[in-house]
Amino acid sequence: MRAVVTRVKHASVTIEGEVRGKIGEGYLVLLGVAPNDTGETAVKLADKICNLRVFEDENEKMNLSLEQVGGSLLVISQFTLFADTSSRRPGFSGAAKPDTAIPLYEKFMAHCRERGFTVEHGEFGAKMEVDSLNHGPVTILFDTEK
Helix, strand or coil: CEEEEEEEEEEEEEECCEEEEEECCEEEEEEECCCCCCHHHHHHHHHHHHHCEEEECCCCCEEEECCCCCCEEEEEECHHHHCECCCCCCECCCCCCHHHHHHHHHHHHHHHHHCCCCEEECCCCCCCEEEEEEEEEEEEEEECCC
């Protein structure tokens, strides 16, 4: 799995003119699934992201976790994170097919919810407009293969 996690002041996702997910302070998570990913991979990545300490404490040091600031997650499916960019027109054969990706995308979000976090999301495969106010900016790349 790959994830691009951005610390945000707020973020939202709109589909066909309707806001489908909206959060205040927290993480905007762009999540891509590979064909060889498993439920275990989804849980491990969710734990890594939820435990990440990139919010500032009283000394302006990145010491606080999502839980400590009462933050939420907006999770957007993003097969393009597995783009093959060896040519000018990217290929996406490195991304999992929907029958594999959707259950793992949902497992990732379910695990975050089980940990007590509010999780908003887009719609798998939909054309989405994502709006966010990046805070910092702080953006971190996760790749479970590395």
